[in-house]
Amino acid sequence: MNDTPGWVPPGSASSEGQGAQAPGPAQPADQAGPGAKWSSEQPPAGQWSAPSVPGPRGGGQVPPPGPGWGGNPHGGWGRPAAAKPGVIPLRPLGVGEILDGAVSTLRAHWRTVLGITLTVSVIAEIGNILVARHLLPEPVEIDPAADPDEALRQAVDALQSMLVSLVPIMLIALLATLFTTALLTVVISRSVLGRPVTLSEAWREARPRLPQLLALTFLVPLAAVGLVGLGILPGVLVGGAGGAALIVVGAIAAVPVAVWLVILFALAPPALMLEGQNVVGALRRSAKLVSGSWWRTFGIVLLTTVLTTIVQMIIATPFGVAAVFVDNDGLGDLFSAEGPNFGWPYLIVTGIGAVIASAITFPISAGVNVLLYIDQRIRREALDLELGRAAGLPGYTTEPPGGAPGSG
Template sequence: MNDTPGWASPGSAPSDGQEAGVPRPAQPADDSGTPSDSPSKWSKTQPPPGQWSAPSAPGSGPVPPAPRPAPNWGGSPGPGPGGQYPGWGQTPLAAKPGVIPLRPLGVGEILDGAVSTLRAHWRTVLGVTIVVAVISQIGDILVQRYLLPEPVDVDPNASPTEALNQAVDAMQSTLLALAPSLFITIIGTLFTTAVLTVVISRSVLGRSVTLSDAWHEARPRLLQLLGLTLLLPVMGAAIVTVGILPGLLIGSGAGIALTMLGGLASVVVLIWLMVNFSLSSPALMLERQSIVASMRRSAKLVKGTWWRIFGILLLTMLLTFVVSMIIAVPFSLIAMAVDGDGLSGLLSGSGPDFGWPFLIITGIGTVISTSITLPISAGVSVLLYVDQRIRREALDLELARAAGVPGYGSERPGNDAPRG
């Protein structure tokens, strides 16, 4: 039964307890047109049910029986995209002007949309990712070759307190060694994310975009995106520091246990926050919001669907990791075979001392894997943002109008990309 006001299935009987004001079927009328309470004058002999037909004119053939109603009567009678009326009981097909259908998306559709964007705009996507990956990898190779400090020696016979101090020193050395590479990665990710967000937003509308157009649109938001990109790692480092600092200050066995417990708790909090803020970059780029406003916007869109978004992001990370390993492992094996000194040091246990051949060959593998996996990760993030806005704010109607899909109204000026 349809609860829509003013809708009733044709041929349905009045509900029990129907009020007097609701029309009822009229009683048979006599010759004067007034209802009659006298006994029925209809013949007692009637044709079998369903076989009666109205009298026909002389010479005409039998009138065919009335067509049966289509199945699923009571389905949505409204027109679908393009103004076409679907069959009764059928769900209207969603408009698909670009890489995704304009409706709530499944996990497979989000991943397929990210890959489809890479295929449809491969010149623009690979143009930016390869350039950024090559520059980042050259900087990383130079850092590894000339700026990395010597690893800290660990005494296997040290006491628990000495082992804890050695672990802290090793952690500090690792962080100092990773800091230049991390900074280079952040800067490279910044430019890539900014340009790819514009490309993916255009691909949702089915519009082509050149690298210069994407850069022109993304450039005004680079400073805000840089602030957001730096703020999130700093926030994560602060959370981890707060979690492990009490145990490090206490020392001894209890301090080690407290450090492990605090580190585990800080990781849980960090994961929760990172998922909440995972849609901040698309919100900042596409809605022209500030850093704090985009983080609040992301948390609002994620609210109530945290586990779903966490699962999609985790699946994306696993897929990109597998793709990276498939590409990187052969290059690493080739690099170790070419660089004999590094391989001999690795086998002897004295520690690898890889030279230029190893760094260059592994760098080529990293560039290739980054050029493939980074667009997929960025695509999933942007499409998750679009999906959440479709689910919560009916953004699909705005996107259909912006794409010029028939039946959704005219496009409003300036809607080249999905915006708030």
């Protein structure tokens, strides 16, 4: 059974059930044995060169590929010169090209993208404001003069209060991520092919995949949190100074495993949306694509997180400062012993800053994730040929003898 479809439009059925007459997509690297990049059944060297494409006068060949693209070391066939029907060139991408593709998608489809992100961000921020105003518990007071045992108890209570406060905020963030991921994945997949998409079209294509994406969105973070929880559980049960030491040791051991798991499954959402995979299939596909490129994937995800965090801070900081001055009561209590007690003006002004920051950073994060997925498939499965055919580009419409590269 083939679990590597070529390019399935979001919302369509999985290609696992394609008939024998359907265009043969590139096969996954793992089907050719451990560590293989392509199927072992490749055309003999020299039997397939770059396909011809009509020139201005009806003839001519595709220009020779750039450096590093003269031929495939696993097969002997060549690729067409990298075309760029949309926001990325159809070849393996560098980190800068992935980031540029995400920003280019925002520029090229700004009405659709901002329509999605602004709507989701406003609803999410309203939820955060209501939670902060009505549901969050009062902060635990810490007595600086308390004895060591009492200070430890207060610290544990403060940690529990903080975790309780984070639960509703994290739920809202996950739901916001769900809708932006689903809709923006459709937009970005179209932008790669240079095709426009409206908000209604994105919603229509993404809606059938939302239940499975919802399960996937919650599954991976819960698994990571569960791993960290298991790591610190012995220290929590022991308690006291020894328990605190065990918590630190457990966290040091569990957090790297949780990070490894999150990166391993980082490409599952686009796999689910673009391949018609189920939840388990999407997790398996992500693990296969990330395998052997974990550190590269981790570096790109980390860089994107740092950049989007900096952008959020740059945008949110002026709003935070303005909110302090707008909220007169909060400003008067800023240096009081009880601390600031900000009200509705503060929450509303900071909420506006958060909406603007999210509307800009959501597309970048989602774009990098989808383009990283596409890049990995180009590197491992020659998805650039499938994308070129899907875009109707000259020179990509003819498959090499024996089918698409990697088929066997």
